[in-house]
Amino acid sequence: MAPTTKSPVETARPFAARRWKRLRAALTILATQLAILAAFLSLWEHATSANSVFAFMFGSPSAIAGFLGQMVRDGSVFRDTYVTGLETLLGFFVGNLFGTLIGLSLWYSRFVSRVVEPFIIALGSIPIIALAPIIIIWFGTGLVSKIAMSTLSVVIVALVTSYKGAVGVDPDQINLMRTLGASKFQIFRKLVVPASLADIFAGLKLTVGFALIGAIVGEFMSSSEGLGHAIFKAGSLYVIPKVFAALVVTIALALLLTFIVGKVERLLMPWRRQI
Structure with missing residues (x-):
């Protein structure tokens, strides 16, 4: 008896069912997250409306929304987000480029990697804010100093993660390629x-936040624009709702950059889409 072949419709049904199942799970998770956020904001609004001290110290969601609207109307949110986003992207790119290249190249020599390991640990243990005065002396108070702060926040993490990935390659696969005549570069x-x-x-996903932190810290030290400047200025004037409004924009920027990194990962590593 000849084997029966499934029609294209029958073949597509299991795929459509799996796709619908994943979509339903994603919608359930999103609805739960929105419900938790709505409950948190309701409790926050109630607590601050019932207590003036809480309202001064923590602001309120309605006041934060008001400042967000004001920042949109006067255009400051777009200017500050552009400045901080530019600093973050440049620091993220430069730091990850150098960190990844150095981390991968250390795979070539275990001797060199062992020699430089304590120096890498020492550099990674320095709080980034402690370097801010030196960075300002070296690079001034302009855009370059913010990029340098962002780069330094990223480079060690990128180096360590890329080196960890390189030395974690299956040695059996390496030996197999050697037996087939592959050179070390191949x-x-x-x-x-x-x-x-x-x-x-x-x-990369981890260093998005670090790059943004570096840029914000640099703006805290010396700047006339950017989200870090907006947060510092509002905090110095004790306008807590405006501080939170700028923080909301900062979080949105971090989520957007993380989303972009995830999309690039899915593009370059399509085999991980189902994981």
Whole structure:
């Protein structure tokens, strides 16, 4: 008896069912998150409306929304977000570029990696805010100093995660390529780098926040615009709702950048889409 073949419609049904199941799960998670957020904001609004001390110290969601609207109307939210976003993107790119290149290149020599390991740990242990006065002396108070702060916040994390991915490659696969006559550079290019992508992108998602923190800290130290400047200025005047309004914009910027990194990961690593 000849084997029966399924029609295209029958073949598509299991795929459509799995897709609907994933969509339903995503919508359930989103609805739960929105419900938790709505409950939190309601409790916050109630607590601040019933207590003037709480209202002064923590602001209120309605007051924060009012300041957000004001920032949109006067255009300051767009200017500040552009400035901080530019500093963050440049620091993120430069820090990850150098950190990833150095981390992957350390795979070539375990001797060199062991020699530089304590220096990397020492640099990574320095609080970024402690470097701010030195960065200002070296690079001034303009855009370059903010990019430098953002870069320094990123580079060590990118280096460590990329090196971890490189040394974690299966040694059996490396030995197999060697037996097939592959050179060390071919092993590095065709095996080590692709196998390290998961760790590299994990580091990218992590360093988005670090790059933004570095830019904000740089704006705290010296700036006339940017979200960090808006937060510092509002805090110095004790306008707590405006501080939270600028923080909301900062969080939105971080989420947007993380989303973009995730999309790039899905584009470059399509085999991980189902994970």
